[in-house]
Amino acid sequence: MRKNKSELYYSCLLLLLAFWSSTDADITTTDETSTLTSAINQTIESTLSSTTETITTTTKGPNRTDWSHITKCPSNVQCNLLGPDCIECPGYTINCIYGDEVAVTCTAKPGLNCTGPEQFEKRPICRFCYQTEPWEHTCTDTTNCKVVNTTRTSNPRGVYISNCTVKQHILCLGHRTFKKRRKCNWTSGYRWSTTLIL
Template sequence: MNMRRQVMARQDLQARPLFRDAGPDSCPSDVPCNRLKAECLACKFNYSCVYGEEVTVMCQPKQGIKCIDKSGAFERKMICRYCYQTASSDHICDHNSTCQVNSAPRQRYIATCNVRPDVLCLGRRQFHKNLLCNWTRGYSWWTALVLSIVLGGFGADRFYLGMWQEGIGKLFSFGGLGVWTLVDVVLVAAGYLGPADGSLYIS
């Protein structure tokens, strides 16, 4: 019985679509059809085109999508490339805020990415990418450095970075009689001392 449930669960998972196409709710109905974004169009692609060349394809609104002057197919220019081959600036990817950005080497994670709605490309518009762990919670390197120089003897830099235990130690030891303060200034300035949660400083 349990084996049968597992098989049915796998079949159900395989039957689910990996991504959702743009529907009427995400596509405007008050614009001319030839000005709809790429995700709202159904186009006849030539998959034998030469990579990187500009080509012309015939497009029309997807079924159920309304627009002005719906008079049939129209031409749209595009660069011959699959969606995963488009520039990184054209990708919208999810973020992972649990990986360690300060590990050596820096960790990577599998992100689910979508190509921007206005980009026309071949293949699926959603795909996976292996990205470097790169997230922040708003800590500023400049703020940490100023606090370390001005109020480092009171542990302000450590408190700011979320290291409250070390901050208390610096506070009651008067910055380790200045030695600890000097060391922290060097560590912060060099980028070796970062937020306690493992995030990066903001740019």
Template sequence: MKAYGIVLLLITDLCFKSVYGYLSSPHVGQEAFSRDAQYSPVITNPVVPAVSSASPVEPNGDTSKCPSGGPCNRLPADCITCSYQEHKLSNCTYGRPATFTCKPNRGVHCTGGSGKQQTEFNQTITCQFCWQLDPSQYRCKNETNCMTVACPRRRYNTTCKALEHVHCLGKREFKKRLFCNWTGGYKWSTALALSITLGGFGADRFYLGQWREGLGKLFSFGGLGIWTLIDVLLIGVGYVGPADGSLYI
């Protein structure tokens, strides 16, 4: 009986090994794949969109603010390039209009009076260089390190640029030497009111950021009133200003 049992166990073990080997063989996965492939759609010769060989046009400068398709004579100055020949500049009188030949920058399209696209057009420009413009026609970088309350009044060198809609000769960015004219937000009326009412306690000097003078007035009771009267006059005429050197508003 023991011999028969051992033989039965060996036969059973061989059967399990053969079944496991069949299931784990690679042809089973291929059959399943081929069976699924019969019911799946077949894609043959896919159409790939052709890549355009033409490279995109890169505009010169910042043309994001340049309206394309509009009249050429209404383009901002940063969107066009004009040729200022010497013989035309010789006929240019300062402050008077003159006509020059201009082209839109690359990537900018504009039309003429007939509605057709133009690559060249005439533009009437006032005969003056950009650095000769009125201060309302350009913007400059403010300098906050110079003292505005000084005698003589101080100047600083800065970079200015003409506004977009302003047409002028020469470079649109230029150097200027301007007076120090920035402000820190101090009000002249507030400083004068504090000097009249609470000047004996140094409130006006504290407000202007002058802590040492404010402490001096506080502990001397406004210099027995004399310092207070002097500060009222100095602040009234604008001689005493903010400690940071800015202008009153």
């Protein structure tokens, strides 16, 4: 548990007072009191300093590399053909200008067995994944698209929520999987093909 400086000071002071009262120590002069106060302050400062260093070291931890990408990435492929899960492009951030093509230097993630230069240039468009064109992502279809209860004026064809995933070769910002409203391809609970047969 982390304590602030005043709580720590108060706790140390109470402990010292309890110790001296139990050992019948007699502090009578102001010189002894100021010396004791100075010693307590130094102890608190050194304790706080070492505690802060310990917390920083523990929180930061050693420099670890995430190796989960190795199972997702192919082997013996040209490095510049690897997908976004297999490369790092530190220059491709949300600070780019939306809609512009961005020239970024990318590198293959550590531990991958790819051919050619491990550092290469990519030119993605500055946009979030949910802003990609329909042909750049795939979405799940539904068989539960019933439009009977929709009003024809506000929602003539009906919509459903679909889960979409950006295709592997597309670089984009944010989450690669997102939800999207899609129009139904059939009405009244039946597909157009079923309606034609009836």
